[in-house]
Amino acid sequence: MNLRELTWPLRMYWDLSGTFPDPGLCLKICSELVEIKILFLYLRVGSPAANGCCNDILGRLKGGNTRVSVTVSDLAILSSVLGQVDRTSLKLLLAEASSLHDVWSLIELAGREGKEESPFGISFEITQENFHEVPDVVSYCAENGIRDLVFPIQRLETGKSVFCVSRTDREEISRGLEGLDYSKLRLTIHDPFLWKIFFPDADYHEGGCQAANSMIYISPLYKVWPCPAMPVELGDLYETCLKDIILSEGKKRLRSVLLNSPGECAACDSSEKCLGGCRGRAYAMTGSLTVSDPACR
Amino acid sequence: MRAFRNPDVLWREEDESKAQAYEELEKGEDVEAIGTSVLFSDGVMLSLNLIATEIWKLCDGRDVNEIIADLTGRFEVDPDVLSKDATTFLSELKQKGFIYYED
Numbered sequence: 429m430n431l432r433e434l435t436w437p438l439r440m441y442w443d444l445s446g447t448f449p450d451p452g453l454c455l456k457i458c459s460e461l462v463e464i465k466i467l468f469l470y471l472r473v474g475s476p477a478a479n480g481c482c483n484d485i486l487g488r489l490k491g492g493n494t495r496v497s498v499t500v501s502d503l504a505i506l507s508s509v510l511g512q513v514d515r516t517s518l519k520l521l522l523a524e525a526s527s528l529h530d531v532w533s534l535i536e537l538a539g540r541e542g543k544e545e546s547p548f549g550i551s552f553e554i555t556q557e558n559f560h561e562v563p564d565v566v567s568y569c570a571e572n573g574i575r576d577l578v579f580p581i582q583r584l585e586t587g588k589s590v591f592c593v594s595r596t597d598r599e600e601i602s603r604g605l606e607g608l609d610y611s612k613l614r615l616t617i618h619d620p621f622l623w624k625i626f627f628p629d630a631d632y633h634e635g636g637c638q639a640a641n642s643m644i645y646i647s648p649l650y651k652v653w654p655c656p657a658m659p660v661e662l663g664d665l666y667e668t669c670l671k672d673i674i675l676s677e678g679k680k681r682l683r684s685v686l687l688n689s690p691g692e693c694a695a696c697d698s699s700e701k702c703l704g705g706c707r708g709r710a711y712a713m714t715g716s717l718t719v720s721d722p723a724c725r
Numbered sequence: 726m727r728a729f730r731n732p733d734v735l736w737r738e739e740d741e742s743k744a745q746a747y748e749e750l751e752k753g754e755d756v757e758a759i760g761t762s763v764l765f766s767d768g769v770m771l772s773l774n775l776i777a778t779e780i781w782k783l784c785d786g787r788d789v790n791e792i793i794a795d796l797t798g799r800f801e802v803d804p805d806v807l808s809k810d811a812t813t814f815l816s817e818l819k820q821k822g823f824i825y826y827e828d
Binding site: 495 | 735736737739741742763765768770772
């Protein structure tokens with residue numbers, strides 16, 4: 429059925445800033461979020477100073493139809509959130525880890541909470557430094573009561589180095605996963621090529637780049653991007669309301685570009701479903717929205 | 726067997742598309758290809774047309790016959806075709822884990 433292109437996104441990624449907390453603007457955005465019926469809100473709290481905004485948002489959305497997950501960036505914030513936030517409006521709490529050592533620390537903290545199942549999941553951003561730890565992280569989470577393990581969408585910026593898991597890296601991870609039982613883990617994997625390692629026999633469910641379609645992103649500076657991994661500014665929430673940004677001609681033009689597979693994918697059997705992989709990563713690495721994801725090569 | 730929506734499935738009706746579908750229906754046009762709602766669960770997104778959306782909304786504890794009876798009263802469709810289509814659609818929803826049955 430022809431609802432491939434949505435008027436309003438289903439999922440919103442929102443990184444809250446501690447440097448620029450703006451409770452008034454946050455609540456205004458929340459009202460719009462309810463109005464346009466966002467189904468999932470993924471909040472990322474990058475500093476203790478952003479906790480106040482996080483609580484305000486959770487309070488505003490409590491009892492509504494939007495399911496909220498919160499990712500916190502360090503142990504101090506995690507402890508604070510575990511103690512302060514009204515958990516009834518929170519679907520999922522995730523703690524960020526960037527190494528196996530971080531995962532150990534978090535699991536130890538979860539153990540101190542005295543629960544059989546951890547009260548929070550792990551968000552593990554894969555980098556050049558830690559990609560080889562992925563099988564150990566999966567194994568350790570599976571064995572220690574962590575139910576949710578997320579490999580989050582990278583926050584990419586043009587001009588900065590971008591890491592993507594190469595074919596060789598993926599083979600290494602794949603070998604490391606052999607024989608592991610992670611069936612009880614609820615995995616969320618945004619990178620289509622990484623996803624394929626875990627689910628080699630299934631088609632990637634996203635069905636092409638969803639930037640500015642089913643997803644939208646609000647940066648810590650209240651800029652609206654199509655996706656955390658696509659550093660293309662669609663609008664500034666200090667100047668334009670969220671609804672107008674989503675309905676803008678700029679957003680429509682972007683979607684018309686993303687709906688076409690890059691020319692270099694023409695001969696590929698997967699191009700109809702994949703539509704060029706992560707187009708944000710391709711843009712961040714090459715400056716072009718019409719080239720394929722370099723991770724494919 | 727009574728059909729229930731899986732509470733883990735998040736969904737919403739798409740107001741603009743729904744209005745468009747009813748407009749086309751008034752004109753006697755085929756609205757099968759117009760998606761009027763989206764369902765989302767575990768990363769899987771389903772788009773449903775007008776009739777499928779109404780079936781989904783009726784999965785609130787009714788059995789298949791009650792669902793079909795409700796729709797036959799509201800839409801000009803052949804009851805036999807509707808019954809066959811609705812049964813197939815409900816099986817797909819069940820298989821995907823979007824609904825469950827209880828006695």
